[in-house]
Amino acid sequence: MTRRNFRRSALLALLSSVAAFPAHAQERASTDTVSDDSEAIIVTTNRRAENLQDVSGVVQALGSEQLRQDGISELRQLQVAVPGLSIANQEGNVEIFIRGVGSANNTELGDPGAAPHLNGTYIPRPRGLGLMFYDLDRVEVNKGPQGTLYGRNALAGTLNIITAKPRLGQFSGYLQAEAGNRSSNAAEGAINIPVGDTFALRAAGYYVKRDYGFKNASTGEPARGLKPAGLEENYAGRLSMLWEPTDKLSLSFVGDYGKETGTGYPGANIYSAVVATGLRPEDLDLKDVVYRGLQGDMSNELWGVQGKINYDFGTFSAELTGSYRSVDFYQVNASSDGINYPGRDLSAVQYDNFSGNFWQTKSKSQVYEMRLFANDDQRLRWNVGGFYFKEDQAVGYLALSDRGYCCYSATEFVMPDVNGESYAFYGDGTYDLTDRLRVIGGLRYTKEKKSRYGIGGNWALTLGGEDYACCFATRIGTEGFRPALLDRPNFDVSGITSNQGMAQFLIEGTKTPGLRDTLIAQIGAIADGTNPNGTCIDRPDIDNGFVNCPTNNPSDRNGGFSYANLTIPGQQVGSSKFNFVDWRLGVEYDLSDDNMVYAKVSTGHKSGGFNDSFNGSLIPETYSPEKLIVYEVGSRNSFDFLGRRAVFNLTGFYYDYSNQVFQDLTCINLDTSQTPAVCNGYSLVNRNIGASRIYGAEAELRFKLPAHFGVDVNAAYLNTKITKGVVADVRALDNSAGGNSPLISLVGNRLPLASKMNVSARLSQWFDIGAARFDWQALVNYRSSYFLSQFNETEIVFLDGTRQNALEAGFPDRQKGFATVNLGAGLTIDNLRLEAWASNLFDKEVSQKSLVGSALNIRFLNDARSYGLRARIDF
Numbered sequence: 001m002t003r004r005n006f007r008r009s010a011l012l013a014l015l016s017s018v019a020a021f022p023a024h025a026q027e028r029a030s031t032d033t034v035s036d037d038s039e040a041i042i043v044t045t046n047r048r049a050e051n052l053q054d055v056s057g058v059v060q061a062l063g064s065e066q067l068r069q070d071g072i073s074e075l076r077q078l079q080v081a082v083p084g085l086s087i088a089n090q091e092g093n094v095e096i097f098i099r100g101v102g103s104a105n106n107t108e109l110g111d112p113g114a115a116p117h118l119n120g121t122y123i124p125r126p127r128g129l130g131l132m133f134y135d136l137d138r139v140e141v142n143k144g145p146q147g148t149l150y151g152r153n154a155l156a157g158t159l160n161i162i163t164a165k166p167r168l169g170q171f172s173g174y175l176q177a178e179a180g181n182r183s184s185n186a187a188e189g190a191i192n193i194p195v196g197d198t199f200a201l202r203a204a205g206y207y208v209k210r211d212y213g214f215k216n217a218s219t220g221e222p223a224r225g226l227k228p229a230g231l232e233e234n235y236a237g238r239l240s241m242l243w244e245p246t247d248k249l250s251l252s253f254v255g256d257y258g259k260e261t262g263t264g265y266p267g268a269n270i271y272s273a274v275v276a277t278g279l280r281p282e283d284l285d286l287k288d289v290v291y292r293g294l295q296g297d298m299s300n301e302l303w304g305v306q307g308k309i310n311y312d313f314g315t316f317s318a319e320l321t322g323s324y325r326s327v328d329f330y331q332v333n334a335s336s337d338g339i340n341y342p343g344r345d346l347s348a349v350q351y352d353n354f355s356g357n358f359w360q361t362k363s364k365s366q367v368y369e370m371r372l373f374a375n376d377d378q379r380l381r382w383n384v385g386g387f388y389f390k391e392d393q394a395v396g397y398l399a400l401s402d403r404g405y406c407c408y409s410a411t412e413f414v415m416p417d418v419n420g421e422s423y424a425f426y427g428d429g430t431y432d433l434t435d436r437l438r439v440i441g442g443l444r445y446t447k448e449k450k451s452r453y454g455i456g457g458n459w460a461l462t463l464g465g466e467d468y469a470c471c472f473a474t475r476i477g478t479e480g481f482r483p484a485l486l487d488r489p490n491f492d493v494s495g496i497t498s499n500q501g502m503a504q505f506l507i508e509g510t511k512t513p514g515l516r517d518t519l520i521a522q523i524g525a526i527a528d529g530t531n532p533n534g535t536c537i538d539r540p541d542i543d544n545g546f547v548n549c550p551t552n553n554p555s556d557r558n559g560g561f562s563y564a565n566l567t568i569p570g571q572q573v574g575s576s577k578f579n580f581v582d583w584r585l586g587v588e589y590d591l592s593d594d595n596m597v598y599a600k601v602s603t604g605h606k607s608g609g610f611n612d613s614f615n616g617s618l619i620p621e622t623y624s625p626e627k628l629i630v631y632e633v634g635s636r637n638s639f640d641f642l643g644r645r646a647v648f649n650l651t652g653f654y655y656d657y658s659n660q661v662f663q664d665l666t667c668i669n670l671d672t673s674q675t676p677a678v679c680n681g682y683s684l685v686n687r688n689i690g691a692s693r694i695y696g697a698e699a700e701l702r703f704k705l706p707a708h709f710g711v712d713v714n715a716a717y718l719n720t721k722i723t724k725g726v727v728a729d730v731r732a733l734d735n736s737a738g739g740n741s742p743l744i745s746l747v748g749n750r751l752p753l754a755s756k757m758n759v760s761a762r763l764s765q766w767f768d769i770g771a772a773r774f775d776w777q778a779l780v781n782y783r784s785s786y787f788l789s790q791f792n793e794t795e796i797v798f799l800d801g802t803r804q805n806a807l808e809a810g811f812p813d814r815q816k817g818f819a820t821v822n823l824g825a826g827l828t829i830d831n832l833r834l835e836a837w838a839s840n841l842f843d844k845e846v847s848q849k850s851l852v853g854s855a856l857n858i859r860f861l862n863d864a865r866s867y868g869l870r871a872r873i874d875f
Contacts, residue, residue, distance in 0.1 A: 044120065044160070045142050046430075047149050047383055048376065053636050056440070056588050056598035058143040058651050058698050060714065064136040064164070068870075070762070070779050071822040071839035073186070073208075075130040076848070077863065078159075080781040080820055080839075082141050083698065083716035083758035088849035088860050091265050091359055092300055092329055094126040095849065098143050100694060100720045100754030101156035101628065101657065103606060104849070105686070108361075108395040108418045108452065111607040113626075114156035115146070119163060119254060121306055121323040122151070124391050124420070125363045128302045128327060129161070131236045131258035135190045135204035137162045143698070144653065145604025145628050147582030148442035151387055151424050155604040155628050163254065166200035166242040167192050173875055178835075180868025184210035202240040206258075209233045213864030214266045214287045217340035220351035223292040229266035229334035235259060248312040257303040264296035264334045271857040273341040275810040282816055286845060286859055288340040293354040293402070294477065296334025302327045316374045323367040333357040352541065353402055354477040354514065360396035360485045365389070374429075382429035383442075393418035396485030398509070405473040405544065407460040409519075412509060412569050414485055415454030422448035422607075428584070436590040440600065447579040448607060454491055456612055457569030459506055463522060463534065464562035465547035468554075472561065473542040474522060478514030487511055494571050502566040503527035503534075518542060526564060533560025574610040574620040580627070594638040604628045611685040614668035621666070623686045629656040646703035653696060660690030662727040662790065665741060682739040690725035692751055694718065712762040720751040722790065731791065731811045732798045733854040742797055749792040753849075755817075757784040769827075776825040788813040788850035788859075811857055815847050831874045838867035 041052040045059045052059060060082050062072070072078060075094065076087045086097040093106035096114040103113035116123045118132055139161055146154035173191035180186075190204035212230030216223075236258030243251045268289050270281055277284070304325035311318050335356040337349050371385035396414040404410070428442030463472040488508055496505055503526035506519065513520055518537055525531035536549035536559060550562040586600025608625040634651035669681030696718040704710050725746040733741040764777035787793065793806040793814050806812055821842060826835040843865035851858040 043140050044162075045140065047120075047371070047428075048373065048381070053638055053647065053649075054596070056586060056596070056600060056634065056636070057632070058634070058649075060141045060143075061138050063138045067136065067139065068835070069764075069775075069777055069824045069826065069837075071824055071837040071866075073133075073839070074863070075133050077839065078139065078141070080822060081714075081760050081762075081779060083714050083760050084143060084718060085141055086753040086848065089265055090267065090849060090851070090860055091331060091333070092127045092260070092298070094129045096126070096156070096159055097753045098141070098156040099653075099655070099696065099716075099718055100751040101655070102753070104752075105661075108393050108415055109450065109609045111153045111609075113153060113606050115150055115152070115154040115158045117150070117158055117160040118304075119306060120160060121321060121369075122367050122389065123325065124365045124367075124389065125325075125327050125361070125393075127329055127361065127363075128258065128260060128300045131206075131234060131260060131300075131302065132161050132163070132256065134188050134206035134236065135164045135238065137164045144630050144632060145582070145602050147604035148426060148428050148444045148584045148602065149383070151426070151444060151582075152389070152422055152446060152448065153606050155606040155626060163238065163240065164190065164202065164204070165252070166202040166240050167194075168200050168242065168244065169194050169197055170200070174872055176870060176872040178868050178870035180210075180866055182211050182213060182864070182866065184208070184866065184868065186210075198245050199243045200241070204238045204240075206236045207234070210866075212266050212287075212861075214268075214289055216291045217288045217346065218291050218349070218351060219346045220349060223290075223351040226291040226295055226334070227263050228289060228291065229264045229296045230262070232260065232262040234261065250308075250310040252308045254306040255304070258301075260298065260300040262298050264298040264331050265860075266334070267851075267858045267860045268336065269338045269856060269858045271810040271855050272338045273344075274807065274812060274857065276344070277341050278807065279341070280807065280812050281847060281859065282845075284339065284341055286339060286847070286861060287864070289334075290337040290340055290346065290349055291334060292337055292349070292351045293335035293356050294332055294479070294481065296332060298331040300327070300329045312375070314375075315378060316372060319369075319371045319373070321367075321369045321371075323365075325363070325365050327361060327363040329359065329361040331359045333359070354475075354479075354481070355400055355402045356477055357400075358396070358398045358483050358485065360394075362394040362486070363391060364393075365391040380429055380431045382427065384427045385425070387422075387424040387426070389420070389422040391420040393420075394486050396483075398483045398485060400477040402475060402477045403473040403542065404476075405461075405463070406471040407462045407565070407567070408458060409461055409474050409476060410459035410509075411457070412459060413454070413456040413572070414488060414491065415452045415456075415572065416486055416491055417454065418450075418452040420448070420450045422446060430588075438588040440584065440586045440588065442584045444582045445579070446582070446605070447577075449575065449577040450607075450609055451575035452572065454572050455493055455569040456572040458567055459509070459569070460565070460567035461506070461519070461523065462563070462565040463536075464550070464564070465536070465543075466550045466553060466562070468562045469547045471544070472522070472536070472538075472547055473544060475516055475518040475542060476510075476514065478516040480512060481510070481514030481517060482512040484509050484511040492571070493568060496568065499526055499532060499564065499566055500529055502568045505568045506566065516541075522561075523564065523566070525560065526566075531558055531560045532564075533557045533562075534564045535559060536561050570613065572613050574613060576608060576610045576622040578608045578625055580605045580625050595635065596637075597633075597635045599633045602630050602632070604630075609686070612683070614666075614683060621685055621687075623661055624659055624688050626657070626659045626661055626688070628658075630654070641703045642705065644704040647700065649700040651698045653694075653698075655692070655694035657692040657694060659688040660692060660725065661686050661688055662690045662725050662746070663687075663730065664689055665728040665743070669738065679740075680738050682741070684728055684730065689727065690722060690746070692720060692722045694720045694751070694754075708766045710762075710764040712764075713759070714761075715759045716757070718754050718756055718758070720754040722746045722749045722751065725790075727790070729791070729796065730853050731806075731809060732796050734799055735854060737799060740799060742799055744791070744794065744797070746790050749790055749794070750787055752789055753786055755784045755786045758782070772827055772829045774825070774827050777823075779822040779824075780819060782817070782819045784817040786815055788815060788847055789852050791852070810855070811852060813850055813852065813857075818844050818846055820844050833872045833874070835870040835872070836868070837870065838865070839863070840865045841867075
């Protein structure tokens with residue numbers, strides 16, 4: 001479909017959708033028999049409070065009561081109520097996609113593609129965002145680029161968590177407790193305290209203990225005693241203050257603290273299970289994991305403060321906001337040997353394998369914004385402002401290969417100094433040409449820069465035995481091991497060239513040695529200069545069954561190895577600077593008081609960045625910001641249906657997605673001694689080599705029926721297509737060929753996580769039973785199939801020309817269509833409410849994200865079925 005044909009078809013559909021509504025609206029104006037029992041939904045999408053029906057765009061807002069009744073108790077579950085929204089969690093990083101647009105790059109150099117906000121303030125590092133999901137006013141999901149009003153990384157849209165505000169002159173609060181399956185329990189409460197007529201405090205707290213339903217299938221000791229990933233115990237608190245000394249001046253403050261603890265975020269590598277059985281993921285139990293190694297452990301401590309000052313000058317107002325946030329995250333991954341599968345001999349698993357991953361992130365960010373805006377009674381309702389953002393990070397990552405030898409033991413990337421900074425200036429407004437016709441427009445200029453300093457690369461210990469046999473293995477990461485990561489004493493490796501210096505650096509990577517680690521014992525003598533060949537240790541778990549310590553050939557090693565070749569990570573220094581302009585332009589027309597049509601064009605950008613340094617080069621390759629231009633037409637309609645107010649909204653859109661970042665290959669070891677030169681080493685890099693087009697439509701229908709029934713349906717149709725992109729096929733990456741991989745064209749493939757159809761339908765009812773009120777509701781979400789990667793299960797062509805389909809090679813990435821059901825019921829007696837709920841009633845197991853690489857197909861799943869009882873008392 002061409003862009004012109006799409007616009008024409010969408011416009012005709014929209015005009016026909018509103019043709020019947022004006023008559024109903026005019027009839028309503030002349031009769032008093034219609035009951036308006038539909039509450040207005042207020043949102044702040046355009047940086048001012050508006051009725052949802054007055055917003056030209058697609059916004060979904062869910063209030064705290066609705067979230068609770070829907071059984072939505074954590075952030076990821078939002079997607080069951082919001083079509084087109086996908087939320088996944090990898091190692092605590094919340095990844096948000098809207099209409100197939102987002103970002104899965106959650107390294108220190110990555111940025112979200114859908115901008116998360118807390119009370120309208122940008123959250124740069126969405127790790128732990130779910131800890132803010134309590135004592136809420138509402139959650140707003142704004143679909144489509146919001147670059148003009150919300151700036152950086154609002155490419156796909158925004159997700160704004162809005163907490164409950166203090167209420168002047170009102171002493172109130174609530175206490176809530178719940179218990180559910182899988183030994184889960186939770187508590188939440190808040191108290192609102194007025195101090196005089198102009199000041200109020202609100203304190204809220206939250207606690208939850210739960211698990212994600214994973215099981216440990218291991219049979220060998222000590223692995224069988226490991227707790228599965230996904231066990232959580234979290235708590236949080238928030239203090240809010242509001243002072244309104246006059247009717248023109250308002251000051252507010254919010255401070256929050258939270259901590260997540262547990263066994264780490266769960267994921268499972270299904271590669272070996274698929275290869276061994278030929279079964280698709282939906283035919284396997286992805287939560288039956290064969291754990292081994294160290295116990296998974298996670299701690300995430302975060303806190304922040306927000307302040308806002310607002311003054312009304314009469315025809316316009318001024319607002320100054322500031323925010324400071326801190327994140328301190330540490331995780332030992334719950335390591336595994338894949339999942340259990342039919343016919344697998346679990347007794348053959350090497351449980352004495354402590355290979356694993358360690359993560360550490362510390363982030364301190366500041367966000368400031370100064371805004372002037374016209375008041376709502378002005379003909380030109382304008383916004384002008386300035387925005388400043390600064391983030392200082394320190395991050396560490398270590399992937400260990402226990403029993404590693406010739407020539408790999410670990411990969412380490414530790415960056416003690418990662419900086420990001422951005423500022424922007426913007427102007428936006430809506431002008432009433434007539435009492436029915438309005439034009440909207442806006443412009444925003446953004447400039448930003450990033451930099452980092454640290455180390456990145458591999459550890460390798462190549463330790464020779466008798467007759468120069470290769471090689472002894474190295475044990476590292478065994479019981480009790482803790483890496484140094486950000487506690488390393490030195491990050492300058494530019495001058496380390498000797499084996500002694502390398503040995504010292506490798507030893508410094510260990511903070512606490514494991515009980516059966518051999519690394520320090522093997523190379524300690526090299527580090528302290530007593531023996532340049534180290535100390536040979538001959539143990540059954542490191543001799544590979546045939547290597548012996550050298551005694552005769554060679555005979556002069558003094559208890560050391562026949563050779564000891566060491567490799568350490570290289571220096572990582574990089575920076576990038578970019579600037580871009582976002583804009584929007586549109587028109588709104590009221591066909592009647594209850595019917596509006598609109599058309600607009602808007603843009604958004606996601607920040608660019610730079611890649612790793614290779615072979616001592618301190619000038620890494622950069623990539624530019626991604627860009628999105630969206631054309632949108634729609635109608636918003638209220639009308640009378642069976643004597644009650646109803647809503648029907650329809651929107652059509654077309655996305656032009658350019659400068660899209662995909663992974664490509666680059667040569668990092670070029671042998672120029674040969675003619676022509678030959679590349680002996682490769683690495684993956686991010687490059688702006690892609691483009692896509694997206695079009696679709698969304699519809700919303702809300703109405704009420706007799707007997708207090710309510711119906712709420714949201715539906716989204718999405719058609720995505722990659723139009724440009726030849727990338728490295730990491731599924732066929734060959735480490736024996738220096739990390740080379742074949743190239744593959746993505747043209748014609750669908751974007752990941754983009755279902756063609758997504759429908760959310762809610763049916764609810766309430767009725768009185770004596771002095772009590774009973775209510776129930778069912779929320780059904782259907783989502784058609786989608787792909788988890790950009791490869792779309794295409795055939796794999798390996799470097800040697802052999803071919804395999806994706807299933808045979810272990811890389812199926814199509815999630816078949818599914819439906820989930822949430823049920824809720826409640827009984828309210830005065831200020832006491834009792835509730836029962838069930839989420840994912842039929843326990844659908846769904847992959848929400850995957851990581852794909854050589855022999856790697858890691859799945860991150862939705863939450864398993866949960867149900868329970870809740871009691872709440874309001875006062």
